Amino acid sequence: MPQTVGFAVIGVGLVGPTHARFITQAEGAELKVICDLREDRGKPLAEKYGAEWLTDYRAVMQRPDVQVVNICLPTALHLEVATAAAEAGKHVIVEKPIELNIDRALKLIATCRQNGVKLATIFNRRFVFGTRRAHAAVHNGELGKLVVADMFFKSWRTQEYYDESGWRGTWSKEGGAALINQGVHGVDLMTWIAGPIKRVQGYAKHLRHNIEADDTTIAVCEYESGALGVIECTTSVYPRQPDRIELNGEKGTIVIEDYKITQWEVDGVTQGEPAAAELAIPGADRGTSVGHFLQIQDMVRAIQERRDPVIKGEDALPSLAVIQAIYEAERTGKPVDVRQVVLA
Numbered sequence: 001m002p003q004t005v006g007f008a009v010i011g012v013g014l015v016g017p018t019h020a021r022f023i024t025q026a027e028g029a030e031l032k033v034i035c036d037l038r039e040d041r042g043k044p045l046a047e048k049y050g051a052e053w054l055t056d057y058r059a060v061m062q063r064p065d066v067q068v069v070n071i072c073l074p075t076a077l078h079l080e081v082a083t084a085a086a087e088a089g090k091h092v093i094v095e096k097p098i099e100l101n102i103d104r105a106l107k108l109i110a111t112c113r114q115n116g117v118k119l120a121t122i123f124n125r126r127f128v129f130g131t132r133r134a135h136a137a138v139h140n141g142e143l144g145k146l147v148v149a150d151m152f153f154k155s156w157r158t159q160e161y162y163d164e165s166g167w168r169g170t171w172s173k174e175g176g177a178a179l180i181n182q183g184v185h186g187v188d189l190m191t192w193i194a195g196p197i198k199r200v201q202g203y204a205k206h207l208r209h210n211i212e213a214d215d216t217t218i219a220v221c222e223y224e225s226g227a228l229g230v231i232e233c234t235t236s237v238y239p240r241q242p243d244r245i246e247l248n249g250e251k252g253t254i255v256i257e258d259y260k261i262t263q264w265e266v267d268g269v270t271q272g273e274p275a276a277a278e279l280a281i282p283g284a285d286r287g288t289s290v291g292h293f294l295q296i297q298d299m300v301r302a303i304q305e306r307r308d309p310v311i312k313g314e315d316a317l318p319s320l321a322v323i324q325a326i327y328e329a330e331r332t333g334k335p336v337d338v339r340q341v342v343l344a
């Protein structure tokens with residue numbers, strides 16, 4: 001029997017509790033530590049799951065019963081805490097976006113590789129049926145050569161959402177705002193499904209919130225394949241609209257709204273449906289959070305099977321480079337070659 005893998009969740013604000021819950025449901029995983037500076041968040045959650053509450057993340061790294069740390073902290077802390085984890089020989093699951101920019105992301109990835117620990121980046125929205133089916137349709141040729149690939153993520157956040165956090169909406173602690181926080185999910189899906197993006201041109205403004213970075217971003221993209229598309233991401237549109245992805249290929253059209261396929265018109269191919277076993281996976285009833293469960297379960301298996309996780313640190317780079325390029329396009333008012341961002 002493989003040994004149980006001990007987990008610690010560091011940061012239990014908005015998303016950390018989801019990690020804690022799914023660790024307790026994953027086979028072969030055991031939640032050992034909840035770490036948060038705030039007692040009102042950390043202590044009750046630790047008590048709920050019979051884990052220990054710690055405030056200092058350095059103390060987590062001393063724990064011999066912890067093999068994996070889930071970093072659910074404000075984005076600018078990811079590198080520092082992942083470095084401490086890697087140097088202590090702990091595997092890392094880090095929330096999206098992996099870090100503020102490509103430079104810091106590369107350091108984080110290299111530190112994990114150099115220390116021989118596994119690194120998974122959360123992209124939970126790749127695991128729902130709608131996005132997986134669309135990915136398959138593009139990659140197995142069912143949709144034919146892509147002509148247009150668009151994402152429209154128009155959502156709403158209050159001013160309090162930014163103000164109470166102390167980090168959201170700032171360049172120094174978030175690396176941007178709407179596009180890097182909410183939009184990174186969609187940009188990851190676009191680069192994963194439709195392929196690498198070569199060049200972008202666009203705007204990243206704050207039109208409604210009192211924040212430093214963007215709440216309204218619109219860019220035009222040229223894919224390496226030659227396809228064209230737009231990336232729209234806002235936290236300034238009320239009421240929130242469904243997250244929408246549109247894929248137009250030579251053989252048809254797929255539209256996904258809130259991760260469900262709402263239009264499937266593909267020549268001679270049916271959409272199919274998820275198998276019953278997939279619907280029984282913890283979190284499947286809660287839409288995209290099924291991905292959190294599957295990525296945590298996958299880390300346990302990756303350790304047991306001595307392989308990389310299904311989404312590695314490196315897989316966070318294509319979307320982050322596109323995001324950085326769009327911010328650069330706003331700053332310069334010019335089209336930006338995405339590869340230049342990575343090479344800079």
Ligand SMILES: NC(=O)c1ccc[n+]([C@@H]2O[C@H](COP(=O)([O-])OP(=O)(O)OC[C@H]3O[C@@H](n4cnc5c(N)ncnc54)[C@H](O)[C@@H]3O)[C@@H](O)[C@H]2O)c1
Binds near residue numbers: 012015041056057
């Ligand atoms: N995958 C998703 O669906 C999803 C959803 C929300 C957030 N996120 C990502 O998760 C990360 C966290 O976001 P959030 O919205 O949960 O943030 P948050 O501000 O709600 O929570 C962060 C928590 O970290 C704690 N913290 C801060 N500094 C600490 C330190 N030095 N030591 C211990 N605890 C500390 C805070 O007290 C807070 O409780 C971000 O990178 C964000 O982009 C992902």
